[in-house]
Amino acid sequence: MRADARKNRDHLLAVAGAALTEEGVDVSLRDIARRADVGLATLLRHFPTREALLDALLRTSFDELTARAAELETSGSPEEALLVWLRDCVAWTTEYRGVTVLMAAAIEDTDSALHASCVTLRAAGARLLARAQAAGAARGDIDGTDLFALIAALAWLGDQPSLAPRADHLFDVVASAVVSGARTE
CATH class of the missing domain: 1.10.357.10 (Tetracycline Repressor, domain 2)
Structure with missing residues:
Protein backbone atom coordinates (compact mmCIF):
# COMPACT_ATOMS: atom_id res chain seq x y z
CA MET A 1 0.00 0.00 0.00
CA ARG A 2 1.31 3.45 -0.91
CA ALA A 3 2.30 5.73 1.96
CA ASP A 4 -0.47 8.26 1.25
CA ALA A 5 -3.10 5.52 1.06
CA ARG A 6 -1.83 4.06 4.34
CA LYS A 7 -1.99 7.52 5.93
CA ASN A 8 -5.59 7.99 4.73
CA ARG A 9 -6.55 4.53 5.98
CA ASP A 10 -4.99 5.16 9.39
CA HIS A 11 -6.76 8.52 9.61
CA LEU A 12 -10.09 6.90 8.79
CA LEU A 13 -9.50 4.26 11.48
CA ALA A 14 -8.64 6.92 14.07
CA VAL A 15 -11.75 8.92 13.24
CA ALA A 16 -13.90 5.77 13.22
CA GLY A 17 -12.53 4.78 16.63
CA ALA A 18 -13.44 8.16 18.08
CA ALA A 19 -16.91 8.00 16.50
CA LEU A 20 -17.53 4.52 17.91
CA THR A 21 -16.44 5.65 21.35
CA GLU A 22 -18.82 8.60 21.23
CA GLU A 23 -21.82 7.17 19.37
CA GLY A 24 -21.42 3.41 19.43
CA VAL A 25 -21.18 0.82 16.68
CA ASP A 26 -24.29 2.08 14.91
CA VAL A 27 -22.65 5.36 13.90
CA SER A 28 -23.25 5.91 10.21
CA LEU A 29 -20.47 5.44 7.69
CA ARG A 30 -21.48 8.76 6.17
CA ASP A 31 -20.89 10.45 9.54
CA ILE A 32 -17.46 8.83 9.86
CA ALA A 33 -16.53 10.02 6.35
CA ARG A 34 -17.77 13.54 7.16
CA ARG A 35 -15.76 13.63 10.39
CA ALA A 36 -12.68 12.44 8.50
CA ASP A 37 -13.17 15.16 5.90
CA VAL A 38 -13.44 12.68 3.04
CA GLY A 39 -16.22 11.57 0.78
CA LEU A 40 -18.19 8.41 1.50
CA ALA A 41 -16.68 6.85 -1.66
CA THR A 42 -13.20 7.30 -0.18
CA LEU A 43 -14.23 5.57 3.02
CA LEU A 44 -15.88 2.75 1.05
CA ARG A 45 -12.80 2.35 -1.14
CA HIS A 46 -10.78 1.52 1.99
CA PHE A 47 -13.58 -0.31 3.83
CA PRO A 48 -16.30 -1.58 1.46
CA THR A 49 -18.64 -2.57 4.31
Missing part, protein backbone atom coordinates in the same frame (compact mmCIF):
# COMPACT_ATOMS: atom_id res chain seq x y z
CA ARG A 50 -19.35 -1.55 7.90
CA GLU A 51 -18.07 -4.95 9.00
CA ALA A 52 -14.79 -4.46 7.10
CA LEU A 53 -14.28 -1.15 8.90
CA LEU A 54 -15.13 -2.66 12.28
CA ASP A 55 -12.87 -5.64 11.61
CA ALA A 56 -9.91 -3.37 10.79
CA LEU A 57 -10.62 -1.20 13.81
CA LEU A 58 -11.26 -3.98 16.31
CA ARG A 59 -8.74 -6.57 15.11
CA THR A 60 -5.81 -4.64 16.56
CA SER A 61 -7.49 -4.53 19.95
CA PHE A 62 -8.43 -8.21 19.75
CA ASP A 63 -4.84 -9.07 18.87
CA GLU A 64 -3.56 -6.96 21.79
CA LEU A 65 -5.94 -8.66 24.24
CA THR A 66 -4.93 -12.07 22.89
CA ALA A 67 -1.24 -11.20 23.26
CA ARG A 68 -1.93 -9.90 26.76
CA ALA A 69 -3.48 -13.27 27.66
CA ALA A 70 -0.36 -15.05 26.39
CA GLU A 71 1.85 -12.80 28.54
CA LEU A 72 -0.31 -13.40 31.59
CA GLU A 73 -0.22 -17.18 31.04
CA THR A 74 3.47 -17.19 31.84
CA SER A 75 3.58 -14.57 34.58
CA GLY A 76 1.95 -14.29 37.95
CA SER A 77 -0.54 -16.56 39.57
CA PRO A 78 -3.24 -18.22 37.46
CA GLU A 79 -5.89 -16.44 39.55
CA GLU A 80 -4.34 -13.01 39.11
CA ALA A 81 -3.74 -13.59 35.39
CA LEU A 82 -7.39 -14.45 34.82
CA LEU A 83 -8.64 -11.47 36.82
CA VAL A 84 -6.33 -8.99 35.10
CA TRP A 85 -7.28 -10.25 31.64
CA LEU A 86 -10.97 -10.31 32.49
CA ARG A 87 -10.80 -6.70 33.72
CA ASP A 88 -8.85 -5.64 30.60
CA CYS A 89 -11.43 -7.28 28.30
CA VAL A 90 -14.38 -5.71 30.07
CA ALA A 91 -12.71 -2.29 30.02
CA TRP A 92 -12.00 -2.58 26.29
CA THR A 93 -15.47 -3.81 25.35
CA THR A 94 -16.99 -0.95 27.32
CA GLU A 95 -14.90 1.55 25.35
CA TYR A 96 -16.84 0.96 22.13
CA ARG A 97 -20.55 1.12 22.89
CA GLY A 98 -22.46 -1.77 21.40
CA VAL A 99 -19.44 -3.87 20.44
CA THR A 100 -20.59 -6.75 22.64
CA VAL A 101 -23.59 -7.34 20.38
CA LEU A 102 -21.27 -7.52 17.36
CA MET A 103 -18.89 -9.87 19.12
CA ALA A 104 -21.65 -12.21 20.26
CA ALA A 105 -23.04 -12.37 16.72
CA ALA A 106 -19.61 -12.71 15.07
CA ILE A 107 -18.55 -15.66 17.19
CA GLU A 108 -21.50 -17.65 15.83
CA ASP A 109 -21.23 -16.43 12.23
CA THR A 110 -18.32 -18.10 10.46
CA ASP A 111 -18.78 -15.72 7.52
CA SER A 112 -18.28 -12.65 9.70
CA ALA A 113 -15.07 -10.70 9.22
CA LEU A 114 -14.83 -10.54 13.01
CA HIS A 115 -15.35 -14.29 13.57
CA ALA A 116 -11.70 -15.40 13.62
CA SER A 117 -10.63 -12.60 15.96
CA CYS A 118 -13.50 -13.32 18.37
CA VAL A 119 -12.78 -17.05 18.37
CA THR A 120 -9.08 -16.41 19.03
CA LEU A 121 -9.92 -14.01 21.85
CA ARG A 122 -12.34 -16.49 23.42
CA ALA A 123 -9.70 -19.25 23.19
CA ALA A 124 -7.14 -17.01 24.92
CA GLY A 125 -9.55 -16.45 27.80
CA ALA A 126 -10.36 -20.16 27.92
CA ARG A 127 -6.66 -20.97 28.34
CA LEU A 128 -6.37 -18.53 31.25
CA LEU A 129 -9.51 -19.99 32.79
CA ALA A 130 -8.28 -23.58 32.36
CA ARG A 131 -4.96 -22.63 33.97
CA ALA A 132 -6.79 -21.11 36.96
CA GLN A 133 -9.08 -24.14 37.16
CA ALA A 134 -6.11 -26.53 37.11
CA ALA A 135 -4.61 -24.59 40.02
CA GLY A 136 -7.91 -24.85 41.91
CA ALA A 137 -8.32 -21.08 41.75
CA ALA A 138 -11.42 -20.91 39.54
CA ARG A 139 -14.71 -22.73 39.48
CA GLY A 140 -14.69 -25.80 37.32
CA ASP A 141 -18.22 -25.60 35.99
CA ILE A 142 -17.62 -22.81 33.46
CA ASP A 143 -15.76 -22.76 30.18
CA GLY A 144 -14.41 -20.22 27.69
CA THR A 145 -17.84 -19.67 26.18
CA ASP A 146 -19.24 -18.84 29.61
CA LEU A 147 -16.33 -16.49 30.28
CA PHE A 148 -16.90 -14.74 26.93
CA ALA A 149 -20.59 -14.33 27.81
CA LEU A 150 -19.70 -12.88 31.22
CA ILE A 151 -17.40 -10.34 29.56
CA ALA A 152 -20.26 -9.34 27.25
CA ALA A 153 -22.68 -9.07 30.17
CA LEU A 154 -20.30 -6.96 32.24
CA ALA A 155 -19.54 -4.71 29.28
CA TRP A 156 -23.27 -4.32 28.62
CA LEU A 157 -23.64 -2.98 32.17
CA GLY A 158 -21.05 -0.33 31.39
CA ASP A 159 -23.04 0.65 28.29
CA GLN A 160 -26.17 1.39 30.34
CA PRO A 161 -26.08 4.92 31.79
CA SER A 162 -28.25 3.99 34.78
CA LEU A 163 -26.11 0.92 35.59
CA ALA A 164 -22.64 2.19 34.72
CA PRO A 165 -21.97 3.49 38.25
CA ARG A 166 -22.50 -0.09 39.53
CA ALA A 167 -20.33 -1.75 36.87
CA ASP A 168 -17.14 -1.93 38.95
CA HIS A 169 -18.98 -3.35 41.95
CA LEU A 170 -20.74 -5.91 39.78
CA PHE A 171 -17.44 -6.84 38.13
CA ASP A 172 -16.13 -7.64 41.61
CA VAL A 173 -19.21 -9.73 42.39
CA VAL A 174 -18.85 -11.74 39.18
CA ALA A 175 -15.07 -12.06 39.56
CA SER A 176 -15.47 -13.44 43.06
CA ALA A 177 -17.98 -15.97 41.74
CA VAL A 178 -15.56 -17.11 39.01
CA VAL A 179 -12.27 -16.99 40.90
CA SER A 180 -11.95 -18.40 44.39
CA GLY A 181 -10.62 -15.79 46.79
CA ALA A 182 -10.67 -13.07 44.14
CA ARG A 183 -9.02 -9.94 45.40
CA THR A 184 -11.24 -7.12 44.23
CA GLU A 185 -10.12 -3.55 44.29
Whole structure:
Protein backbone atom coordinates (compact mmCIF):
# COMPACT_ATOMS: atom_id res chain seq x y z
CA MET A 1 0.00 0.00 0.00
CA ARG A 2 1.31 3.45 -0.91
CA ALA A 3 2.30 5.73 1.96
CA ASP A 4 -0.47 8.26 1.25
CA ALA A 5 -3.10 5.52 1.06
CA ARG A 6 -1.83 4.06 4.34
CA LYS A 7 -1.99 7.52 5.93
CA ASN A 8 -5.59 7.99 4.73
CA ARG A 9 -6.55 4.53 5.98
CA ASP A 10 -4.99 5.16 9.39
CA HIS A 11 -6.76 8.52 9.61
CA LEU A 12 -10.09 6.90 8.79
CA LEU A 13 -9.50 4.26 11.48
CA ALA A 14 -8.64 6.92 14.07
CA VAL A 15 -11.75 8.92 13.24
CA ALA A 16 -13.90 5.77 13.22
CA GLY A 17 -12.53 4.78 16.63
CA ALA A 18 -13.44 8.16 18.08
CA ALA A 19 -16.91 8.00 16.50
CA LEU A 20 -17.53 4.52 17.91
CA THR A 21 -16.44 5.65 21.35
CA GLU A 22 -18.82 8.60 21.23
CA GLU A 23 -21.82 7.17 19.37
CA GLY A 24 -21.42 3.41 19.43
CA VAL A 25 -21.18 0.82 16.68
CA ASP A 26 -24.29 2.08 14.91
CA VAL A 27 -22.65 5.36 13.90
CA SER A 28 -23.25 5.91 10.21
CA LEU A 29 -20.47 5.44 7.69
CA ARG A 30 -21.48 8.76 6.17
CA ASP A 31 -20.89 10.45 9.54
CA ILE A 32 -17.46 8.83 9.86
CA ALA A 33 -16.53 10.02 6.35
CA ARG A 34 -17.77 13.54 7.16
CA ARG A 35 -15.76 13.63 10.39
CA ALA A 36 -12.68 12.44 8.50
CA ASP A 37 -13.17 15.16 5.90
CA VAL A 38 -13.44 12.68 3.04
CA GLY A 39 -16.22 11.57 0.78
CA LEU A 40 -18.19 8.41 1.50
CA ALA A 41 -16.68 6.85 -1.66
CA THR A 42 -13.20 7.30 -0.18
CA LEU A 43 -14.23 5.57 3.02
CA LEU A 44 -15.88 2.75 1.05
CA ARG A 45 -12.80 2.35 -1.14
CA HIS A 46 -10.78 1.52 1.99
CA PHE A 47 -13.58 -0.31 3.83
CA PRO A 48 -16.30 -1.58 1.46
CA THR A 49 -18.64 -2.57 4.31
CA ARG A 50 -19.35 -1.55 7.90
CA GLU A 51 -18.07 -4.95 9.00
CA ALA A 52 -14.79 -4.46 7.10
CA LEU A 53 -14.28 -1.15 8.90
CA LEU A 54 -15.13 -2.66 12.28
CA ASP A 55 -12.87 -5.64 11.61
CA ALA A 56 -9.91 -3.37 10.79
CA LEU A 57 -10.62 -1.20 13.81
CA LEU A 58 -11.26 -3.98 16.31
CA ARG A 59 -8.74 -6.57 15.11
CA THR A 60 -5.81 -4.64 16.56
CA SER A 61 -7.49 -4.53 19.95
CA PHE A 62 -8.43 -8.21 19.75
CA ASP A 63 -4.84 -9.07 18.87
CA GLU A 64 -3.56 -6.96 21.79
CA LEU A 65 -5.94 -8.66 24.24
CA THR A 66 -4.93 -12.07 22.89
CA ALA A 67 -1.24 -11.20 23.26
CA ARG A 68 -1.93 -9.90 26.76
CA ALA A 69 -3.48 -13.27 27.66
CA ALA A 70 -0.36 -15.05 26.39
CA GLU A 71 1.85 -12.80 28.54
CA LEU A 72 -0.31 -13.40 31.59
CA GLU A 73 -0.22 -17.18 31.04
CA THR A 74 3.47 -17.19 31.84
CA SER A 75 3.58 -14.57 34.58
CA GLY A 76 1.95 -14.29 37.95
CA SER A 77 -0.54 -16.56 39.57
CA PRO A 78 -3.24 -18.22 37.46
CA GLU A 79 -5.89 -16.44 39.55
CA GLU A 80 -4.34 -13.01 39.11
CA ALA A 81 -3.74 -13.59 35.39
CA LEU A 82 -7.39 -14.45 34.82
CA LEU A 83 -8.64 -11.47 36.82
CA VAL A 84 -6.33 -8.99 35.10
CA TRP A 85 -7.28 -10.25 31.64
CA LEU A 86 -10.97 -10.31 32.49
CA ARG A 87 -10.80 -6.70 33.72
CA ASP A 88 -8.85 -5.64 30.60
CA CYS A 89 -11.43 -7.28 28.30
CA VAL A 90 -14.38 -5.71 30.07
CA ALA A 91 -12.71 -2.29 30.02
CA TRP A 92 -12.00 -2.58 26.29
CA THR A 93 -15.47 -3.81 25.35
CA THR A 94 -16.99 -0.95 27.32
CA GLU A 95 -14.90 1.55 25.35
CA TYR A 96 -16.84 0.96 22.13
CA ARG A 97 -20.55 1.12 22.89
CA GLY A 98 -22.46 -1.77 21.40
CA VAL A 99 -19.44 -3.87 20.44
CA THR A 100 -20.59 -6.75 22.64
CA VAL A 101 -23.59 -7.34 20.38
CA LEU A 102 -21.27 -7.52 17.36
CA MET A 103 -18.89 -9.87 19.12
CA ALA A 104 -21.65 -12.21 20.26
CA ALA A 105 -23.04 -12.37 16.72
CA ALA A 106 -19.61 -12.71 15.07
CA ILE A 107 -18.55 -15.66 17.19
CA GLU A 108 -21.50 -17.65 15.83
CA ASP A 109 -21.23 -16.43 12.23
CA THR A 110 -18.32 -18.10 10.46
CA ASP A 111 -18.78 -15.72 7.52
CA SER A 112 -18.28 -12.65 9.70
CA ALA A 113 -15.07 -10.70 9.22
CA LEU A 114 -14.83 -10.54 13.01
CA HIS A 115 -15.35 -14.29 13.57
CA ALA A 116 -11.70 -15.40 13.62
CA SER A 117 -10.63 -12.60 15.96
CA CYS A 118 -13.50 -13.32 18.37
CA VAL A 119 -12.78 -17.05 18.37
CA THR A 120 -9.08 -16.41 19.03
CA LEU A 121 -9.92 -14.01 21.85
CA ARG A 122 -12.34 -16.49 23.42
CA ALA A 123 -9.70 -19.25 23.19
CA ALA A 124 -7.14 -17.01 24.92
CA GLY A 125 -9.55 -16.45 27.80
CA ALA A 126 -10.36 -20.16 27.92
CA ARG A 127 -6.66 -20.97 28.34
CA LEU A 128 -6.37 -18.53 31.25
CA LEU A 129 -9.51 -19.99 32.79
CA ALA A 130 -8.28 -23.58 32.36
CA ARG A 131 -4.96 -22.63 33.97
CA ALA A 132 -6.79 -21.11 36.96
CA GLN A 133 -9.08 -24.14 37.16
CA ALA A 134 -6.11 -26.53 37.11
CA ALA A 135 -4.61 -24.59 40.02
CA GLY A 136 -7.91 -24.85 41.91
CA ALA A 137 -8.32 -21.08 41.75
CA ALA A 138 -11.42 -20.91 39.54
CA ARG A 139 -14.71 -22.73 39.48
CA GLY A 140 -14.69 -25.80 37.32
CA ASP A 141 -18.22 -25.60 35.99
CA ILE A 142 -17.62 -22.81 33.46
CA ASP A 143 -15.76 -22.76 30.18
CA GLY A 144 -14.41 -20.22 27.69
CA THR A 145 -17.84 -19.67 26.18
CA ASP A 146 -19.24 -18.84 29.61
CA LEU A 147 -16.33 -16.49 30.28
CA PHE A 148 -16.90 -14.74 26.93
CA ALA A 149 -20.59 -14.33 27.81
CA LEU A 150 -19.70 -12.88 31.22
CA ILE A 151 -17.40 -10.34 29.56
CA ALA A 152 -20.26 -9.34 27.25
CA ALA A 153 -22.68 -9.07 30.17
CA LEU A 154 -20.30 -6.96 32.24
CA ALA A 155 -19.54 -4.71 29.28
CA TRP A 156 -23.27 -4.32 28.62
CA LEU A 157 -23.64 -2.98 32.17
CA GLY A 158 -21.05 -0.33 31.39
CA ASP A 159 -23.04 0.65 28.29
CA GLN A 160 -26.17 1.39 30.34
CA PRO A 161 -26.08 4.92 31.79
CA SER A 162 -28.25 3.99 34.78
CA LEU A 163 -26.11 0.92 35.59
CA ALA A 164 -22.64 2.19 34.72
CA PRO A 165 -21.97 3.49 38.25
CA ARG A 166 -22.50 -0.09 39.53
CA ALA A 167 -20.33 -1.75 36.87
CA ASP A 168 -17.14 -1.93 38.95
CA HIS A 169 -18.98 -3.35 41.95
CA LEU A 170 -20.74 -5.91 39.78
CA PHE A 171 -17.44 -6.84 38.13
CA ASP A 172 -16.13 -7.64 41.61
CA VAL A 173 -19.21 -9.73 42.39
CA VAL A 174 -18.85 -11.74 39.18
CA ALA A 175 -15.07 -12.06 39.56
CA SER A 176 -15.47 -13.44 43.06
CA ALA A 177 -17.98 -15.97 41.74
CA VAL A 178 -15.56 -17.11 39.01
CA VAL A 179 -12.27 -16.99 40.90
CA SER A 180 -11.95 -18.40 44.39
CA GLY A 181 -10.62 -15.79 46.79
CA ALA A 182 -10.67 -13.07 44.14
CA ARG A 183 -9.02 -9.94 45.40
CA THR A 184 -11.24 -7.12 44.23
CA GLU A 185 -10.12 -3.55 44.29
